Amino acid sequence: xxxxxxxxNHFLAGVIREAGIVIEETASNQWWVHGETTPxxxxxxxxxFRARHNTGNVVWVMGHGGxxxxxxxxxxxxxxxxxxxxxxxxxxxxxxxxxxEGYDFTGVELAHFSSCLLGxxxxxxxxxxxxxxxxxxxxxxxxxxxSAIWPLADEAAAEFARHWIRALxxxxxxxxxxxxxxxxxxxxxxxxxxxxxxxxxxxxxxxxAPYALYGLG
Numbered sequence: 001x002x003x004x005x006x007x008x009n010h011f012l013a014g015v016i017r018e019a020g021i022v023i024e025e026t027a028s029n030q031w032w033v034h035g036e037t038t039p040x041x042x043x044x045x046x047x048x049f050r051a052r053h054n055t056g057n058v059v060w061v062m063g064h065g066g067x068x069x070x071x072x073x074x075x076x077x078x079x080x081x082x083x084x085x086x087x088x089x090x091x092x093x094x095x096x097x098x099x100x101e102g103y104d105f106t107g108v109e110l111a112h113f114s115s116c117l118l119g120x121x122x123x124x125x126x127x128x129x130x131x132x133x134x135x136x137x138x139x140x141x142x143x144x145x146x147s148a149i150w151p152l153a154d155e156a157a158a159e160f161a162r163h164w165i166r167a168l169x170x171x172x173x174x175x176x177x178x179x180x181x182x183x184x185x186x187x188x189x190x191x192x193x194x195x196x197x198x199x200x201x202x203x204x205x206x207x208x209a210p211y212a213l214y215g216l217g
Contacts, residue, residue, distance in 0.1 A: 002044045003035040004063030004088055014154035015062040018114060018161045022060060025165045032056070036089065044089045050101060057109045062157075063087055065115025065148075070094035072101075084118055084133035095136040106141030109172075110183065112164070114157045119147030119212045134214050144183055144215035156207040159197055164190040187213045 001022065005015040023031065032052050034044040041048060044063070053059055064087035071080045085092035105111065113119075118133045137145045146164075167186035172178055179185060191211065195203040202208060 001031045001033045001035075001060045002049055002062070002086075002088065003033075004044045005036065006064060006087065007036065010064070012063065012154050014156075014158040015114075017155075018062050018158035021158055021162045022165050025162060025169070031060075046088050046090055046093050046097075049088060049093060050103065054104050054107050057107060059105070059108055059111040059142075060114070061086055061112070062114040065113060066117040068092045068094070070097055072097050074100060084136075086113070086115060086118075095133055098136055098140060103140050105137060108142050110144045110146065110168075111137060111142050112146040113148070114152065114161060116148055116151040119145075119210070119214070120149040138215065142215070144213060146187075146211065146213050148210040149212055150210045152210060153207055156202050159202060160190070160194045160208070160211065163193040163197065166190070167193070183213065183216070187211075 001019060003015050003019045005012045019033070019035065023033070032055060034042055034048050034052070037043060066085065067082055068085040068087065069080060069082050070085055070092040071078055073079070079096075081094060081096045083094035083096045085094040087093075134145055134147065164186070167190040168183075171182045171186040171189070191208055195208055
């Protein structure tokens with residue numbers, strides 16, 4: 001779990017709430033939790049993401065997302081690219097960096113990105129750059145990606161997480177066999193319950209429609 005509330009810029013209070021909800025609905029000993037904390041090995045940093053991204057079957061990221069500039073070294077030269085990226089405490093983690101540094105998501109059953117825009121299919125210039133985020137995750141072995149096709153409402157994202165993790169516990173991460181379409185069933189149930197929550201406060205397309213599940217059912 002990687003949480004970046006981004007206190008220095010646009011504070012995302014829902015990130016802190018969402019992290020608490022996920023832990024509350026599961027258990028703290030089921031996660032490596034990285035955020036705004038000490039020591040450094042527990043912070044939401046790019047190096048920690050690289051070290052931990054394939055140590056479990058779920059990756060859960062909360063914070064800013066979108067196309068952003070990233071700079072890293074290739075063959076001894078610094079290269080600057082603008083690509084779909086996650087924002088962690090020490091900077092952007094772009095799709096180009098994921099590929100260049102050899103990330104391996106083959107053991108990950110689900111990568112959930114509570115981050116804006118990483119699932120959208122809009123064209124950026126002559127290519128579908130943001131569609132490339134999902135393609136890159138798939139190329140690197142991730143079986144399923146949950147992401148958003150437009151900006152998420154901070155408070156709504158935390159509430160959706162509650163229903164999503166509950167549905168995953170019911171249909172996916174449980175004792176005994178599960179349906180071939182367990183993730184899709186869980187997603188449908190989560191959306192339904194999310195729309196009914198808090199006297200249908202979030203029952204509007206702006207809140208529930210951005211969520212999209214890509215990959216195997």
